[in-house]
Amino acid sequence: MDTEIMHTDFPRWYSSLDIGDGQSTRQLRWQAVYKTATEASRETLETLLRLAFKSRTVPQASSESEIRQLFKAVDDTFEMQGNDREMQILAASCLAVMMEVNEDVGAAAALAATTAEFGGARKPKLPMDLGKLGEAAIAQWARSNGHRPDLNKYRYIDAPKFDFEKASAKITETPDWTSVAAAFTLAADATRGAIKQLAVRQSNALYAIDRFLKVQDEELQLLWWLTGQRSIDYDCGFDAITVDAQPLVLAHEVANMTEFSPGPHSVKAILSRAGLKDRKKLSVVTAINAVDTAWLTKLIGELNPSPLAMPLHAAAKRQLETGPGEAWVAGWAATAALDTDHSMTPLSLALQFYRERLLIKFE
Template identity: 35%
Template structure:
């Protein structure tokens, strides 16, 4: 079993600030945070963010079997002492610990930062935590974008010739029996096999680097042509002819479709701005009601659409289910915990929809 790393100073401070405990319990909880982060996937971050933001949506996802299973796994691991935590008695502690796991994941998992920013909904969803969780997520996402689009050093593509560790002296060869020859040949075979494995591993590493670089190059090229062309495939119209209320969702999705590697380029906001999306305030209800039913049906096919981590896709899903321009809104507000009259700048709306698309469809 891997040794638990030294407790992070930020976690130590957060736990003491929240629970006035710097003893054994804190040490156990730190182990729980580390262990939970070590096995996290997109189901895990969905559970964690629901706890961290104390959302109206149930943590076990209503009748979502996979989310319910993940919830139980998180409860069993995050305590750090082998005994599952009981939500009814530990809701506040689970909130802080879940946020701490998410922060730990910010260094390795783009989806963790994405779901936090999606759930925050540009500050519309309030939370009570000892850290600025959305602020830390934003910093992490910028760093992810920088690193993932960074050109690798040419030395990363070099494969060093392995050394074959085998030698038999002439004196030994002169007096070797057939059994000894067999033993030495076996040793030569094993050494050759190890050297070959090193070469193959090196070639696979280089191939993976090249494939990633090609994907990023293709992503950049397609985004550039999309922007230069200025034509929306969804709306079948030039960017400047798309209705202002529809543009953030449509162009956010189209840019998401062109993204090969999450969290996308650091220039994402600039691309959306250049495509003609401005800072004017737009109501969520107006953006959703402007969308065509057939398009909505196409963008809400994922079984991971969530009122917490993908609230805009969830709004579209409710609109499709209920079929009215008015009746879906109270349902959406109740299930997301967001104000019924929520409005944000159009460019922010496009960013949110883009990030939601990445979480649902693009591998990090």
């Protein structure tokens, strides 16, 4: 995707504002969206999420101002305040584009879009479904990670060119020993340049092979884990872990074995094969209270998880601060803008926790 080529869905997204946007304005907004999406960092991601989901925990004023300034820099008529609805749609557009084009945080954006939606608990009023776009992007990034590298593109058809014309010309200009010495220096530079081309190509080939082998090792470790049916954290068989604790414990172990974000395309099948069911819902409160306190303490540590992108970790943090039981629930639900009795199937709960762990692991 190129900044000159507007995303096919952006005109529909932006026109949903119903503010009579002209073609020139829309093009300027697109340029700012593309620039923001391609240059965004993890810090920018959290701010965009809060704007797009209209989070109860608002972005820091300075962070939001930086994003608004990016749009102002492209179009001086862009308002720095009083256009919150426009900013919400633009932020969501940035996230949608980021999932597709940003190699550094695209996978994280896709994960965060799905974890923030939290199994349908949060549905911001937007002209696009960020959750569905996130699922599609996760699948695409996962397939890309698992793709076998084509080593043919790293092969040289012709040998690298050793260009000694400058060295030869130096001697011809002034045929003395000083010129000969200078010519040797020029020849060495030409040789280094040619060898560097070859070295870079070989290095890229080795990196591609190494990455692919690591993905294969990841899959192998997950298969052995499934075959053994034994928890690493609890040091017991899967069936010895209480049913209510299994989603968080097993998801954490799969996340620990994940080498590349957003994880293998088969992760849902892996969790299902581990015994997690996609029926009979389990509440967040029950799942958090079911796990071992020492295990949860070690897991959370000094984390300060986002209530928007990491609602399960935010729940765990609040429970550890307040103590087991029900006392922590109301405060967590209020901060995260969720129902106190929010429930999901064990499989969905595990997938949610797995993705939240990846957001932490690859931060």
